[in-house]
Amino acid sequence: xxxxxxxxxxxxxxxxxxxxxxxxxxxxxxxxxxxxxxxxxxxxxxxxxxxxxxxxxxxxxxxxxxxxxxxxxxxxxxxxxxxxxxxxxxxxxxxxxxxxxxxxxxxxxxxxxxxxxxxxxxxxxxxxxxxxxxxxxxxxxxxxxxxxxxxxxxxxxxxxxxxxxxxxxxxxxxxxxxxxxxxxxxxxxxxxxxxxxxxxxxxxxxxxxxxxxxxxxxxxxxxxxxxxxxxxxxxxxxxxxxxxxxxxxxxxxxxxxxxxxxxxxxxxxxxxxxxxxxxxxxxxxxxxxxxxxxxxxxxxxxxxxxxxxxxxxxxxxxxxxxxxxxxxxxxxxxxxxxxxxxxxxxxxxxxxxxxxxxxxxxxxxxxxx
Numbered sequence: 001x002x003x004x005x006x007x008x009x010x011x012x013x014x015x016x017x018x019x020x021x022x023x024x025x026x027x028x029x030x031x032x033x034x035x036x037x038x039x040x041x042x043x044x045x046x047x048x049x050x051x052x053x054x055x056x057x058x059x060x061x062x063x064x065x066x067x068x069x070x071x072x073x074x075x076x077x078x079x080x081x082x083x084x085x086x087x088x089x090x091x092x093x094x095x096x097x098x099x100x101x102x103x104x105x106x107x108x109x110x111x112x113x114x115x116x117x118x119x120x121x122x123x124x125x126x127x128x129x130x131x132x133x134x135x136x137x138x139x140x141x142x143x144x145x146x147x148x149x150x151x152x153x154x155x156x157x158x159x160x161x162x163x164x165x166x167x168x169x170x171x172x173x174x175x176x177x178x179x180x181x182x183x184x185x186x187x188x189x190x191x192x193x194x195x196x197x198x199x200x201x202x203x204x205x206x207x208x209x210x211x212x213x214x215x216x217x218x219x220x221x222x223x224x225x226x227x228x229x230x231x232x233x234x235x236x237x238x239x240x241x242x243x244x245x246x247x248x249x250x251x252x253x254x255x256x257x258x259x260x261x262x263x264x265x266x267x268x269x270x271x272x273x274x275x276x277x278x279x280x281x282x283x284x285x286x287x288x289x290x291x292x293x294x295x296x297x298x299x300x301x302x303x304x305x306x307x308x309x310x311x312x313x314x315x316x317x318x319x320x321x322x323x324x325x326x327x328x329x330x331x332x333x334x335x336x337x338x339x340x341x342x343x344x345x346x347x348x349x350x351x352x353x354x355x356x357x358x359x360x361x362x363x364x365x366x367x368x369x
Contacts, residue, residue: 009054011081012088015113015121015283016059016098018044021106022070023150023274029064040107044076047101051089054081062121062281063128065369066231068150068273072131073110075281077121088114127196127282129224130233130369133203133275134241136160137215144216147208152218153241153275160219160244162200168243168250169198171257172236179260180267181239183231191260193232197224200240222279233369237271276369 020028020040030041041059048057062075080089089097091112098109133152136159138144144154175194182191203218221240223233239256242248248266256267 009081009084010086010088011055011079011117013077013079013115013117013119014091014094015075015077015115015119016094017073017075017110017112017281019071019073019108019110021150022065022068024104024106025067027065027067027069028061028071028074030059041076043102043104043107044098044109046103047098048078048080050101051080051094051097052083053079054083055079060121062125063278063369065276065278066273069276069278069369070151070274071278073280074278075121075125075283077115077119079117121281124283125281126226126284127224127280128227129197129222129279129282130228131223131277131279132221132233132237132271133277134160134219134221136217136219143213145206145208145210145213148206150274153272155241155245157245158215160241161246162202162219162244164246164250165200165221165240165244168240168248168253169200171250171254172198176257177260178229178232178257180256180262180264181232181235182229182262183235183270184262188229191229193225193227193229195223195225197222198236200244228369231270231369234271234273234276235267235269237276238269239266241271242266242269278369 018040022028022040026037026039028040030039030045031037041061044059045057048059051057057078057080059076059078063071065071065074080094082088091114094112095109102109135144135148135152135154136157138154139156141149141154144152148154172195175192177191178193178195179191182188199220199222201220201222203220206216206218209216221237223236239248239253243250243253252266256264261267
């Protein structure tokens with residue numbers, strides 16, 4: 001039996017951008033079965049049931065993040081197959097419908113685009129950017145604002161040698177074998193990656209910090225590549241923090257990289273998950289995708305079927321999470337964009353100040369970026 005649309009039905013593929021706070025989830029990937037843990041994908045697909053697609057809607061996630069990791073902008077593609085005589089939903093209607101039926105307040109759909117049927121959200125991505133937030137001057141975890149907990153890694157130290165961290169980051173730029181920064185159990189066939197950007201910079205003062213807490217300072221690390229290895233970003237972060245604290249020198253970072261040894265003394269440390277954010281997933285290709293109209297598409301503001309109420313004006317924002325989400329309308333090459341896959345176990349407990357995690361050889365010991 002063929003896998004194409006049933007006779008008379010219309011199947012449309014969409015690229016959807018969405019964001020979430022990862023604290024309450026077992027990661028972005030769906031958790032199947034009777035387990036109590038739940039992923040962001042579970043909620044997205046539950047909301048998509050209200051679209052009444054002929055075939056159940058499945059989200060194919062671009063970048064799979066681990067328990068506790070957040071996303072300012074992740075992406076996925078999905079197919080919606082409507083019954084005979086019903087035109088495809090417009091991207092605006094799809095966005096509103098999903099947000100209307102999402103049952104978790106920590107998830108939001110940002111925007112949707114129609115794409116060709118062979119588009120793949122994971123393999124077609126040309127760039128992924130992660131950012132990691134640090135806080136210094138926090139001797140005890142309970143001294144961190146409740147609004148910042150689970151959104152940064154709190155360090156006891158008052159000072160980071162940012163110049164040394166920036167020097168060390170330069171050794172990571174370019175195309176290298178990043179085996180030394182790869183966790184056990186990686187599904188990737190090759191550990192060679194090209195790191196396009198690695199930066200360390202001060203963050204503006206947090207609006208959630210009181211005047212009497214002025215000793216607290218915030219910092220951001222950013223990394224950009226087409227794809228990353230299993231836990232690569234969190235391990236690179238832990239190494240750069242060690243440089244900032246004076247535990248390692250920038251030259252030692254180069255030695256660690258060239259060792260290709262993931263089980264060395266220093267590179268087995270992993271930054272806590274809750275400080276990590278997926279900032280953007282970008283696609284190359286057509287620049288006018290958001291303006292394109294497809295034959296038979298449901299116009300904007302058209303109410304959906306069933307109990308869904310009439311939808312108002314579509315969501316608009318100048319969202320900065322993912323600039324120019326251009327899309328390649330042909331499937332990419334899976335071999336050139338292998339991405340982390342979700343570990344089978346649950347989340348990591350929130351870390352205490354300076355809580356570098358030591359890894360084990362068991363891939364079940366943790367998850368992904």
